[in-house]
Amino acid sequence: MQNEINLTQIRDEINSIDKELVKLLEKRFNLVLKVGEYKAVRNIPIFDEGREKIVIEKCKKHLDNKKYESYIERLYLQIMNTCKDIERDEIKIL
Numbered sequence: 676m677q678n679e680i681n682l683t684q685i686r687d688e689i690n691s692i693d694k695e696l697v698k699l700l701e702k703r704f705n706l707v708l709k710v711g712e713y714k715a716v717r718n719i720p721i722f723d724e725g726r727e728k729i730v731i732e733k734c735k736k737h738l739d740n741k742k743y744e745s746y747i748e749r750l751y752l753q754i755m756n757t758c759k760d761i762e763r764d765e766i767k768i769l
């Protein structure tokens with residue numbers, strides 16, 4: 676059926692975008708770990724509210740369609756929460 680073929684094609688495209696997203700997220704995680712190490716050796720707190728606001732504002736500006744702004748905001752809060760978890764879990768300064 677035409678509709679099923681179309682669904683498969685769209686899902687293939689989603690799969691390939693997910694592949695790129697995961698690769699980029701992994702790069703982001705690796706960079707965040709470097710920030711975490713920098714902070715750990717200097718005793719700087721992981722959470723930086725001002726930086727998180729800047730990240731969200733910058734990301735919203737990258738959107739072509741402003742109707743997604745609040746979704747990008749929520750998604751980035753979640754991404755940064757996960758990044759903070761990674762910093763807490765992975766960085767062990769003895």
Ligand SMILES: O=C(O)C(=O)C[C@]1(C(=O)O)C=C[C@@H](O)C=C1
Nearest residue numbers: 707710721722723726727755758
């Ligand atoms: O830039 C930092 O200071 C980070 O630790 C990275 C990051 C982020 O994921 O972008 C994570 C936690 C902070 O609250 C702010 C930003």
